[in-house]
Amino acid sequence: MFTFTTSDDVTLHVREWLPEGPPRGVVQIAHGMGEHSARYAPLAQALAARGYAVYADDHRGHGLSMHAGPGVLGDDGWNRLVEDLATLSATVRQRHPGVPLVLLGHSLGSFAAQQYVMDHPGLADVLVLSGTTAVDGLFARLAEAGPDVMAAFNAPFQPARTDADWLSRDEAQVDAYLADPWCGFTLDDTAMAELYTAASSRLAEPIGIPEDLPVYVLVGDQDPLNAHLSLSDLLVERYRKAGLNRLTYRTYPGARHELFNETNRGEVVADLLAWLDDAIR
Structure with a gap:
């Protein structure tokens, strides 16, 4: 693990998993809301074993x-979070030039x-x-559902065993999430408003993305963020209209939100x- 300090003096912690030999590529993981990077250790270990x-x-x-x-997230926190990812990208490129x-x-x-x-x-x-x-589209659906975002996500899975059944069919993974003190919260109102602004403007009309960028979109068809795939379908349609010509869209029947913690x-x-092996060949 190492840290770096952002332009607004926030210390960010970074976990690192390295392969045994020279890496064939670098994978930078950006985790979800109300969780943390340690939850991606099994995925990271599988990637490292493959040479990443x-x-x-x-x-x-x-x-x-x-x-x-x-x-x-702090002042202008949403945009700063995006910039944090770019800063980390520049750092890991320096650590692993040419891959x-x-x-x-x-x-x-x-x-x-x-x-x-x-x-x-x-x-x-990639x-x-x-x-x-x-x-x-997600914000539009949540506006109709009311102020309790997590309850809206869990609503399709009633009668529910827990408040987080929407995450995965794997009960052990859901229970681990609920027991984790660093999981289960949402962004503060200011950050959520900033994300809404980005969603309704820039993210709604993707422009300036290199057309030959390899893109892999993977979702569960029971993920409540997607309204039975209609919203992930919309995202993919927008990317294709923007000219992206190396896009793969994969859906998993029965799977919910956290595909890397799902039963499959x-x-x-x-x-x-x-x-990935094909994309970086």
Whole structure:
């Protein structure tokens, strides 16, 4: 693990997993809302075993980087979170010059990755979006559902065993999430408003992304962020209209939000590894 200090003096903590030999590529993981990078250790270990160096920060307001309370990102926090990812990308490129850089974002991390590839075209060589969605469409659905976001996500799974059944069919993974003191919160109101602004403007119309960027979108067809895939379908349609010509869209029947913690996670990880091997060939 190492740390770096942002332009607004926030200390961010970064976890690192290295392969035994020289890396064939670097995978930078951007985690979701109300969680932290340690939860991606099994995925990172699988990637490292395949020859990838893996880096994952705890976003500002999360995990070891929680500087002002859970979900508090600070002034202009959403845009700064995106810039934090770019700063880490530059750092790992210096550590591993000449090898491809993959940005893998899950959920909130995928929303940040959607903005990153517009703000910093060419910084990442490959983009992976997991548990992702058309964010403006998600906000529209949540506005109809009421103020309790997590309850809205869990609503399709009634009668529910827990408040987090929407995450995975694997009860042990859900229970681990609920028992984790660094999990289960949302962004503060200011950061959520900033994300809404980004979602309704920049993210709704992807522009400036290199057309030959390899993009892999993977979602569960029971992920409540996607309204039975209609919103992930919309995101993919927008990317294709923007001219992206190396886009792969994979859906998993029955799977919920956290594909890397799902009952079929072995299949999900194997598919990801195979796709990455082809993308960086």
